[in-house]
Amino acid sequence: MDEQQLSRTFAALADPTRRDLVARLAVGDATLTELASSYDVSVQAVSKHLKVLEGAGLVRRTKDAQRRPCHLEAEVLDLMTGWIERRRREAEERYQRLDDVLARMAADEAADSDPAPRTREGEAS
Amino acid sequence: MDEQQLSRTFAALADPTRRDLVARLAVGDATLTELASSYDVSVQAVSKHLKVLEGAGLVRRTKDAQRRPCHLEAEVLDLMTGWIERRRREAEERYQRLDDVLARMAADEAADSDPAPRTREGEAS
DNA sequence: CTCTTTGTCAACCGCAAGGTTGAATAAGCG
DNA sequence: CGCTTATTCAACCTTGCGGTTGACAAAGAG
Numbered sequence: 624m625d626e627q628q629l630s631r632t633f634a635a636l637a638d639p640t641r642r643d644l645v646a647r648l649a650v651g652d653a654t655l656t657e658l659a660s661s662y663d664v665s666v667q668a669v670s671k672h673l674k675v676l677e678g679a680g681l682v683r684r685t686k687d688a689q690r691r692p693c694h695l696e697a698e699v700l701d702l703m704t705g706w707i708e709r710r711r712r713e714a715e716e717r718y719q720r721l722d723d724v725l726a727r728m729a730a731d732e733a734a735d736s737d738p739a740p741r742t743r744e745g746e747a748s
Numbered sequence: 749m750d751e752q753q754l755s756r757t758f759a760a761l762a763d764p765t766r767r768d769l770v771a772r773l774a775v776g777d778a779t780l781t782e783l784a785s786s787y788d789v790s791v792q793a794v795s796k797h798l799k800v801l802e803g804a805g806l807v808r809r810t811k812d813a814q815r816r817p818c819h820l821e822a823e824v825l826d827l828m829t830g831w832i833e834r835r836r837r838e839a840e841e842r843y844q845r846l847d848d849v850l851a852r853m854a855a856d857e858a859a860d861s862d863p864a865p866r867t868r869e870g871e872a873s
Numbered sequence: 874c875t876c877t878t879t880g881t882c883a884a885c886c887g888c889a890a891g892g893t894t895g896a897a898t899a900a901g902c903g
Numbered sequence: 904c905g906c907t908t909a910t911t912c913a914a915c916c917t918t919g920c921g922g923t924t925g926a927c928a929a930a931g932a933g
Contacts, residue, residue: 651842
């Protein structure tokens, strides 16, 4: 059910401006106008970006008079790295399994039953 | 300059179907129809998804007769984790710095009754 | 050669993303 | 109080995404 959370977080970081905002906030909190001054888009656009980051749980906006300092909520990033590392590990395991190599050879043999030159099934020439 | 690469990779994984495809391919290579059978969308839609993943460098399609096995290129994932971990570390460092706590206190004080609101570290690094 | 399997290409649709401008709200400042 | 600053809300526009259907290419299988 945190699939949505994952989607939102990945989508949030898919935008270069938003990534830059996160990078900027990783260093220190900042307000909208402070942040917006770094980009050539309107303040409203940056506000929207921040709202997206907020929706992804990556940013929390606190209240201070009429300005609203943004704070990076870095723990959410662990959700992503968790997901990624899992796939990474699975792929690694698979790569190292002997069964896999054998299965690959069998599959090749089934595909074209000739004495094939075995490197990897990849580059067809 | 691999900003684009990052954007493409994050965007690719922002879609739940695509994430599932990656998860599926992390376990083992598969063809289009094999993969498509798991989802309730058309084969063409899945093909598009694979093309996106391919564009992000996450998948490589090899040729085998009329079918095209898909293989996960897991190293690209490291690009993301690299970026993420960097921000994570920066945020962590910042959190642990004493200066930061002091600045926070000063900022709080500034909010209440303040003569010198210039305590925030700007865009130094 | 014909038929079936596997996958791609092309055109189209609905919708949300990212951007704009313009007006509105909220809170310190003179 | 009225003005300025900081932020948001609302309407609108253009693009791209994820999906569809329909036609087409390529390569085994009969």
